[in-house]
Amino acid sequence: MARACAVIMAGGVGTRFWPRSREKNPKQLLEILGKGTMLQNTVKRLDSLIGLENTFIVTNRAQRAGLLKQLSGIPDENILDEPVGRNTAPCIGLAALHVRRIDPEAVMVVLPADHVIQNVPEFHRVLSVAIETAYESRSMITIGIQPTRPETGYGYIQIFDDAGEHNPFFDRGVHKVKTFAEKPNVQTAERFLASGDFLWNSGTFIWRADTILRQIEQCLPELYSELMKIDRAMDTPQYQSTVEKVYGMIRGISIDYGVMEKSDNVYVIRGDFGWSDIGSWDEVLLQSGKDASGNSFTGKIIQIDTKNSYVFSPEKVVATIGVEDLIIVNTDDALLICRKGRSQEVKEISDYLKRKQMNEYL
């Protein structure tokens, strides 16, 4: 049986969750849906399968303090800081160096800190298959989610839905990847959904640490050579300064674009376990429990004739009169009022605040 480590990528800012998410208190550190923060729930969800001692978290310096407050049981040396975010390839490369120290053959389960999964036993079953397959085959495996709607907010993966292309793992439900597709427009998304051979790209990857480092060496040799500088500095007093220097040099690139799309050793396993990346306030409203009028309220809310609305205001009393289809998020120092269906535009508010250097609200 393969040894598995979890690598939770927790460095994101989640600007779509403004005004709750802030640079120092991003989405994954918030209690967005139900009990527990998204990060706490992600860690807990993996615990019985992988164990806290084998769980790594990649974060950044600004968020580290807030993150540590939320967690217990994970060894300090498993919390890895990036000086700046450089997208997923450097993040995964850095984590692979650390995982390899524990066990050169260890399988990494790489996943974002801010997703929701309803059916944990099925999630574990899928991961177990993926871990064994990645261990034996030294391939790169991703989890593709069975789509339930023509979503335009996700990337898609097209699979070979037969055993063609020399797929020895087909009987385990593991498919060869035909192609990766960017976020589609709605017509394309509808075509993808109808075709039956497109899955949502969940951003969850399973591979051996030695496999992904070899792939980075082949596809991103510059990044690999920088990572080797970090590897040589590991367990020396120069570790931190080397990481700083390297992150100052390397460019940001995603593991999908930089590695996976260039390789033919990529498999996908179909997952159907109530997954969501909770990418916007609209998705929160969708996933929240609602009253008979379609409202989801948190806080002291007084309503008259209010429908299909999300109100979050833990501190201040809120009164709504005659409104519908609104998303209202009321924090200590900022208020968002957004028409339902338009919460993707919350990102533009963050962009505006950045442009105007209103840093206290970022």
Place this chain on the structure above:
Amino acid sequence: MARACAVIMAGGVGTRFWPRSREKNPKQLLEILGKGTMLQNTVKRLDSLIGLENTFIVTNRAQRAGLLKQLSGIPDENILDEPVGRNTAPCIGLAALHVRRIDPEAVMVVLPADHVIQNVPEFHRVLSVAIETAYESRSMITIGIQPTRPETGYGYIQIFDDAGEHNPFFDRGVHKVKTFAEKPNVQTAERFLASGDFLWNSGTFIWRADTILRQIEQCLPELYSELMKIDRAMDTPQYQSTVEKVYGMIRGISIDYGVMEKSDNVYVIRGDFGWSDIGSWDEVLLQSGKDASGNSFTGKIIQIDTKNSYVFSPEKVVATIGVEDLIIVNTDDALLICRKGRSQEVKEISDYLKRKQMNEYL
């Protein structure tokens, strides 16, 4: 020339302006439209006609401290406290006792503290005519506003629009009152508007102190006899305790219902000087300066595709996305979000807070 005193009734709570108006900080003490609080603007508007030394303000104990902070130049003894509000008849009776001490023949201009007037010279002209007429004729005069829309939020006054019924003041633009009408429904309001002989009841009254006391004696003898107890205690150490006792005894009644509707010595003078009682947030939006999208914003407001909306948030940043026809009022501890056209229902929020004893929000 008659001596005139102003009596500004400033004891109201203005629950329709929740969450800005509170029991200790009511509408008249707020800066609702433009510069200056409504009370400050009311005092200032009368100053050149009447003078601060002849200006009385009737308030209550809860509001007195906040009120004094806003005013200067009015003699302390002209700020009259009511222990509890008992509607306008006792308030006006109490003020009349004090005005009579200054000058038994003085004319009182009685008016609310929370109205707005655009054309002050014309307002002064109308008041001057009313003051002289009230002085000479010993009648009760009210100001009726030329209606501009079928408003259902005001009472109406029907006038004789000829010199009939023995009206010796007709050539001054002073009409005899035919009848008072309560707030109408919209059909009735449209009929009133079309008829041409209905005016809005502005709640502004002009009469001699001795006239109104004699009228109270005739129409409300019980109130009169209680007022006489206060009159006898005036300038004695028993004044405050007598006022307390009297206000504990008397019932609340309006001067319109209790006196004016029962008398045939009532005249109305037509006013057309841009009057509004600013009775609701909708009226504030109506009267506010607006940008090209019909918005009126106070505070740090970041908007995407927002139309015909009023946002007041002096402290906290507010972002709006894709909303229209909203009234948003964001204070330190409470938030109102109300569909345009429904701000009359804000009163129901106050009622709810009272019922639930959420006193910190009242």
